Amino acid sequence: MRNTIVSLISIILGLVAGGILMLFIGSNPIEGYSYLLQGALKNIERIGNTLATATPLIFTGLSVAFAFRTGLFNIGASGQMLVGGLAASAVGLTFDLSRPVLLLVMVLVGLIAGGLWAFVPGLLKAKFNVHEVVSTIMMNWIAYWTIYYVVPGYFKGEFLETESKKLAESATLRTPFLTDMFDGSYINLGLFLAVIAVIIIAFIIDKTTLGFELKAVGFNRFAAEYAGMKVNRNIILSMLISGALAGVGGVALYTGNASSIQIGILPAQGYDGIAVALLGANHPIGVFFAAVLFGILYSGTGFMNAMTDIPPELANTIIAIIIYFAATSVMIERLLNKFMKRRSNRKDKSGPVVEKGDS
Template sequence: MGKNQGLKSIMAIVLGLLAGALLMMVMGFNPVEGYKYLFQGGLKNPERIGNTIATATPLMLTGLSVAFAFKTGLFNIGTPGQMLFGGFCSIAVGLTLDLPKLILVPVVVLAGVLGGAIWATVPGALKAKFNVNEVVSSIMMNWIAYWIVYYGVPKYFKGEFLETESRMLSDNATLKAEWLSNLFKGSYINLGIFLAIIAVIIIWFILNKTVLGYELKAGGYNRFGAEYAGMPVNRNIVFSMMIAGALAGLAGAIQYTGNSNIMQIGVMPSQGFDGIAVALLGANNPIGVVFSSLFFGILYVGKGFMNAAVKVPPELADTIMATIIYFAATSMVMDKIIRRFKKKKDDKSGKTTDSSERVVEK
């Protein structure tokens, strides 16, 4: 993340926290105490730190999914459906196959990744072939995934006591590791965090160090310019959505086989939509996404503790997050307006930039 973008994200957090403090005072709460317990809730001891990391892990991947799509000129609002379908595939494989843990866990994770990638291929192909807006098609895919899970779980994987949830996965099919949980004093942290970090490194490398990453960004920056340069733009659109979907599918695999070991019907995973906020605060940069997801993880885990300690409603933490997102989005919009104004000013003054000299923004 560039220094300017990093400073803007920090400023958005500061302004959001200040707005939250004012709201606490208006509601009759002490903001110092409120924030004290909010951050203690996420960082007070090893167990809470582990829970924060576990909560942040799916957010890290959905944020990375959205950020990767943004970098390539696409808006992947289909992360909830990709995450849900990827998690469903992982649950289905985990409940169907009876294999040793060393073999079953990679298969379960791979099923989630492939499920998310397949689910994102449809809006990608529609965008490439017929120029269908990926926002519309990916939202439709979200609800198709929702109803598939709504039907599939009670029909084929019904739980022993409730029809609204699947059977529990055996330990052989989960990402839970006793040594890691013990390291964080009983936290529900799991091996998913290592998979998420590996995914961040791979995406950073693809975007910044490979020809493929350059072509994907070039197509998003200027589709017609990329086509003129001989790049396979349509293929890259599909490929970009597949990668974004695979990341969201991995988030689903981790959520449903790591953070929990069942899947409930009638629930669209909020981490999918929250990934948009994570990507926005992280300036659509893989490294920035790591820090923004951890920050959101602290807020998610800490708001319950804040409510228990000083009775501050947990909805206030959601309001703080929304305010932070507002300030982050405002800074991005202002940046675009300023750039456009400068460009028009340069054009009027006779300054031109040859298309061959343009560099794709990193």
């Protein structure tokens, strides 16, 4: 409950800061925000697009949150998304299987590729105590350059040097039933995968021994070890699962929302995943709602930019400011405490009768 209040206050402060920015460049914040909301939710197609935008964010948010529960900071979700997306696209472009089998294989290889990409930092952390922040950043750039050369080398697009060949309609996560339901939006099966992932991860964290052990390692690595848990194995496992989630996020992004991979870009969703996880208090349900909020911000800014002079980077700025406030939540909590105390003081003054259990 307290986490939720802190997150909500962070969001409000972020939105206020965004409004001040709009004022600063001479635009009307109320107009800006109303276009932003319209752009994200005006009709059924736009709602579909918003949910699709949120899909990879759900995955990366889960990825970061899951590692964070074990006390690990997976800043490499971008790289894991890239290799996951590349593996899935490679399968989709190469093999000619029946659609259900093909999609299943694509998701699986994306999951494995992302997991392996995070396995390296996990292993280095467990065996050599190499800080995962630096090693995942290195893995990000290795992924960046790998895609930079592998895509033009083996899967070059027909028109552009900078992106891969387009996947056939039947080899993407898009499905006519969803597209029709949402009036031609690019919403796709990735959303279902994301919801399933939210449920599975919530189950693992809250209901299984594995989840308990991972959390124990996150709280106090040494206490966990003393209690007989295999800390190193848990660290590696946590990174594997975290990477696998980001990998599937890559599949959803590159073979669902898009149908090709662009080179020379580390997907921003990887870093936004940190914001999503933080705002969602590292819980899968919270992650889901935080991702949807960011989906609204991102998909609404296009329309806002078309109707006003406000640059679309407003969304990123608001999100970044929200994370800063969430990171400095101590400040908000102190204010909350002060506020609560004052209220209870006032109550004491008005009615001196102290009920049982009220003190």
